[in-house]
Amino acid sequence: MQATWKDGNRFELLPEGKRFWPAMREAIDGAQRHLWIELYLMESGELADRFIGVLTAAASRGVEVKLMLDGVGSMGLSRGDRQRLREGGVELRFFNPLSVTRLGGNLMRDHRKLVLVDGTMAFTGGFGIVDEFVDAWYEVAVRVQGPVVEDWRRLFAQVWNSPLTRGGQTRTRLSTELPDRHSPPETVAGGRRGRAIWGRGHRYQAIRVSLQGRINTADRRLWLCTPYFVPTLSLRRALARAARRGIDVRLLLAGGHHDHPGIRYAGQRFYNRLLKAGVKIYEFQPTFIHAKFSVVDDWVSLGSCNFDHWSLQWNLEANQEIDDAGFAAEVAQLFERNFAASQRIDAASWAQRAWWRRAREWLFGTLNAWVTRLK
Known part of the structure; x- marks a missing residue:
């Protein structure tokens, strides 16, 4: 299965x-045939209680x-x-x-976020079923309709069929092909071009390859939002x-x-090095921004993937890419x-930051570098 561009979608x-x-x-609530849901984070609380209610009502x-x-995110x-x-x-x-x-095998997590309704509509983004996502954290999602939904299915x-997936009394498998009784999602007249793209762990991420390709060919703008910014050397250089x-x-x-x-x-x-190169850095102030989305010229990527070593090297991730000037304008x-709700980091002031801030960066940077060497 490869990520392919499809026309005629609504986002x-x-x-x-x-x-x-x-x-x-x-x-x-409107689902008629099936609900397939894949999440990293789900914790007991008010939101989980409501979510369980709507799922059992559908069943x-x-x-x-x-x-x-995910086995860790759901603990x-x-x-x-x-x-x-x-x-x-x-x-x-x-x-x-x-x-x-298998200690090393524990590093790979399913960090994807997907709500699939009747095989005709999908939602993806960075969301989870945790109370903080309701009001305390800033998040972004996208609703998807059209031929690209079949790739999400x-x-x-x-992953449902993966030998790493556990649970259930029976080991029922899902076909990766569309059942004969179901027609493929309909093309939306005048719809937009998009593709689902994913990372499968084991130090290969098609999402990273796609992003770096866009960075290298950017013509006007390159804006990235991520809550966890610990990028690879190649991404920093790009x-x-x-x-x-x-x-x-x-x-x-x-x-x-x-x-x-x-x-x-x-x-x-x-x-410091990014600021010296002319990169503008903004830190969001109102609350914790957990969203992961990018716009490069008229291309958008939105989904689960962060710009840290966990997402870029170990996790199962998935993003929705959209190549459309109108949608890119909305994201911009x-x-x-x-x-406007963020603090822009001033290069001169940052270069004069206190010694203890530098020491803190060194300490946590060293710990992160050590963790990334794990296999």
């Missing part, structure tokens, strides 16, 4: 939980509901909630649960080269509100609103 940008949660809830009306969670989901899902008719599986027999089936040749390169990163501050400090050690407007 709806859904910034913030107040937009994408109601849209997903409506789609789940009770005859919808096939399959929920696949906060209580035994009682897992039992509620199973008793409510939801087929629940877990990707790569922790194992003491196949991607889900591949960003610096683009800025030096006159491309408008901007990074929208998490500020003081962060769920893993050490990752932020590890990434800050790269600020979203960037502009977020830049």
